[in-house]
Amino acid sequence: MCGLAGLLRARPDADEARLTTLAGAMGDALVHRGPDDSGVWADAASGVALAHRRLSILDLSPLGHQPMSSADHRHVVVYNGEIYNFAELREVLVARGHAFRGHSDTEVLLAAVVEWGVEETLARCNGMFAIALWDRQERCLWLARDRVGKKPLYYGWAGDDFVFGSELKSLWRHPAFDNGVDRDALALLLRLDYIPAPYAIHERTFKLLPGACLRIDAATVARGATGHDPHRDQRRYWDARERMRHALAAPFAGDVLEAENRLDELLRDAVALRMVADVPVGVFLSGGTDSSVVTALMQAQSRHAVRTFTIGFERSHHDEAHLAREVAEHLHTEHTELYVSGADALAVVPTLPAMFDEPFADASQVPTALVARLARSAVTVALSGDGGDELFFGYKRYERALRNWRWLRRVPAPMRRVLAQAARGHGESSRTGGFAALAAEMGARGIGDVYRQRIARWRDPAAVVPGANLPPTFYDQPDPLQGAGTPADAMMLADFSVYLPEDLLCKVDRTSMAVSLEARAPLLDWRVAEFAWSLPLEFKRQPSESKYLLKRVLRRYLPDEMVDRGKRGFGAPVSAWLKGDLREWAASLLGPSRLRTEGHFDADAVHGIWQAFVAGERKWHTHLWNVLMFQAWHEHWRAQRRELVQP
Template sequence: MCGLAGLLRPTADLDAARLDALAGAMGDALEHRGPDDRGVWFDDAAGVALAHRRLSILDLSPLGHQPMASEDHRYVVVYNGEIYNFAELREVLVALGHVFRGHSDTEVLLAAVMEWGVEDAVSRCNGMFAIALWDRHERCLWLARDRVGKKPLYYGWAGGTFVFGSELKALWRHPAFDNGVDPDALALLLRFDYIPAPHAIHADTFKLLPGSLLRIDAATVADGPRAHDPHRDQRRYWEPRERMRAALAQPFNGDVLEAENRLDDLLRDAVSLRMVADVPVGVFLSGGTDSSIVTALMQAQSRHPVRTFTIGFERSHHDEAHLAREVAEHLHTQHTELYVSGADALGVVPTLPAMFDEPFADASQVPTALVARLARTAVTVALSGDGGDELFFGYKRYERALRNWRWHSRVPGFLRQALAGSAKTHGEASRTGGFAALAAEMGARGIGDVYRQRVMRWRDPEAVVPGAKLPAIFYDQPDPLHGVGTPADAMMLADFSVYLPEDLLCKVDRTSMAVSLEARAPLLDWRVAEFAWSLPLDFKRHPSGNKHLLKRVLRRYLPDSMVDRGKRGFGAPVSDWLKGDLREWAAALLDPARLRAEGHLDADAVDALWQQFLGGERKWHTHLWNVLMFQAWHEHWQSQRSAVRAI
């Protein structure tokens, strides 16, 4: 696990010393992602430089140092992540005549690119990764991201220079990166609590989509951002909708016991691959289905007690540490439990802008940061249970959306259109329920439109962000599966494509890497995902409870009493914070005079919600939290840019 950064100039107008210093500064901004080693490579004649910060996980020797050149010296790579099937690929490549000096997966990746080319090589990799690779012969830069989007990769233009990095803080270190706030991206933040790829908070700046490749030729860099369209230029080598449609076209045709056996085998292998490391490995354990099954499969394949980590909350209804403790005791893991106070949680809040570098407003970022910090005291790698809900129908909101879709389909068309026509006049009131919420869904063209109402925050963010025009994203499609599968499949696909990489995996990556901890998610092995997509819906959605097949596998390792219990999720009491200890902090950030001076948000609209919230409207804390996360981020970004300009 590492951090990468770099730049490509349209002309070779910077000398070696300047290229080295620029790339080195960008890479050093990511020291938390890789505190163990530092490397810079540049070619001043080509105007390209690559920087790397290493967190040593495999092959701790200098033979794993990056940037790394291929055996034939054609390619140079910086790479963040892990290729779990590297040993298998290495065997194939040795048989084809490749010789290896060390034991790192980076060296295997380069040999694979030499043998099969970039796209075919990446398609053969089972792992999580972000890759930047310079091709000396073609004079082009390749960027690549793993199938699901576990590892981040930003890119954009700093003046006339193409820049890229694992986090925005690397791009900020380039003195010409003066890209301001993109109002369209800000509107997306208010709508969803995060900014979906390929969009980013800055103008002329983008995220690489999961499962995508981007080729940038040195000759085209001078054309600048206006000549590059991320939707056109980013090429998907693995596209979830295509893969789900293919899986549904060839469904699993065995009975539920055969499916249970198959899933158990797949998960065992996925967990086993992610236990491979030359450093200590543990697991986040919440006591829910997903983390429990990962823990159980780890312990079943370990000769020693697995290290498990849980956060508990003092005097809080959010506390579920006792559930994790029961699982740990049954499996005989080496369990670490830490109870934190409200003050401990609130102490994380000021660090969030620096931790995430892009405004991000899922409040469960706070407990996730705390459990990552706890795990890092004992291990360098931690497995997580992310992905179970999106693959096995785990969210209660799926049921609510299906119920509403059934109700709406019974309403005559003319009445639905009439009600839908009034929805715009209700604005944010549709968030609070009642007639306004009903009217907002009445114009639904398909399950996608109904489900979007379940995952949005601000209903009309364009009204509060001056000059914004909401970009269309995957959630805006009325039928995400284009006529294939069931409405339930379509909702799970939408979450897998957007919410999972842009919220959940972003949250885990930033909080874990902030403390130099590598997080791995075996449930998101692409083989598990494609198998889950091939299953009939009643193997997931079942009268006895959702995530049916996953729970059948878990019963092999835990008693029914530890499987059949509800779970509230990894939340945070934001409403209490904003009315209590964070009230003064929030009031300063939301001050109308300040908002007017900055010009990014409609001060009157924001202040109206703030006053209504203080007056007792319970729903507005989520609206306010994403505004506050933007405001806190904006303050941090301004201070960071001032520091760079002063150098």
């Protein structure tokens, strides 16, 4: 796991030292992602530079150093992630005449590009990655992101230069990067708690979509950034919707036992591939279905006790540490458990803006940061259970949305239109339940609209952000599957495409990389995903049980009483924090005069929500948390900018 950064200048000059220094500064902003090694490659004549920070996982020798050139010297790459099937690809490439000096997956990646080209190589790779590759012959830059979006990649304009990096803090190091707040992206933050790709918090700045690549040449950059939005040039080498539609058109034909056997086989291989490393490997264990499956399959394939890590919370209903302990004892893992206090959790909050460097408001970021820190004390790689809910119908909100959609379809269309019109005057009150919440769903065109009501925070965020127009996302489609599959499949696809990469995987990436820990997610192997999509819904959802097939696999390794447990989640008591230890901090950030001066929010609307919350009205803590995360981020960003422009 590593960090990458770089730039392509609009007007190249002959000062290679200056170009190297600038790229090096951009790379050094990511030292937490790669503390073991660093490197910069620059070509002043072309105006291109690539920087890399390395966290050594495979081939710890200098032969794994990046930036790395291909054997024919045509391509230079910086790369963040792991190609899990690199050994298989290497065998094929050796048979085709390629020779290798070391045993890093980076060298295999470059040889594959020489053999097959960029896009076919991406399609052959099973892994998690963000890639920046310069083609000397074509004088073009390729950016690519893995299928699921496990690894991040930002890009955009700094003045007239094209810049890119694993995190925004690398782009900030360019002296011309002073891009303001994108108000449309801010409105998305208020709705979703995060900003989904291709949008980013800064103007003229974007995120690469999962499963996408972008080709930008020197001539395009030389023509200038004005009027050019490179996010429109992103192209998908793997599209989740198309792959899901294909899987649904060719469904799994066996019975549930055959499906169980196949899933066990796929998961075993996915876990085994992610256990390959030249450094210690462990696993996050919460005691829930997903992390328990991963832990069980790791231990079943390991000659030694697997290292497991769990965070417990003192005096909290969120605590699941005892469940994890039972699983660890049954599987005979080497278990590490740490109980933390409310003060320990609150101590993380001031570090969040620097950790995420884009406003992010999923409050489970706090316990995730704590468990990542715990794991890093003993291992360099940790496996996680991310993906089980989105692939195997794990969220209770799916059931609620299906129930509401069934009810809505029974209401005559004219009555629904009247009720929907009435709901437009209720604004954010539709978030608190009752008639306003029901009426807000009446205008739903399909399951996508109903589900959006389940997951939205601010229902009309553009009304709170002056000058904003809410951009469309996957969640704005009435039917994300466009006529294929069931409403349940459509909701799972929407979460897989947006919530999973831009919330859950972002959260794990930033919190783990903040402590130089690599996190791997076996359930998100693309083969597992496509198999899950081919399954009939009843293999995932039973009347009294979600994630049915995944739990059948887990029962091969754990007794029933450790499998049949309700889902609790990995949350944080935000409401209690804002009414207690964080109240003064929140009041300062939400002060009406401050909000009016900064101008990002309708001060009266936000302060009204704060006053209602303090007075005891329900649920408003979720509305407030994403505003607070933006306010804290903005304060951090401006402080960073002032520091960077000091003479």
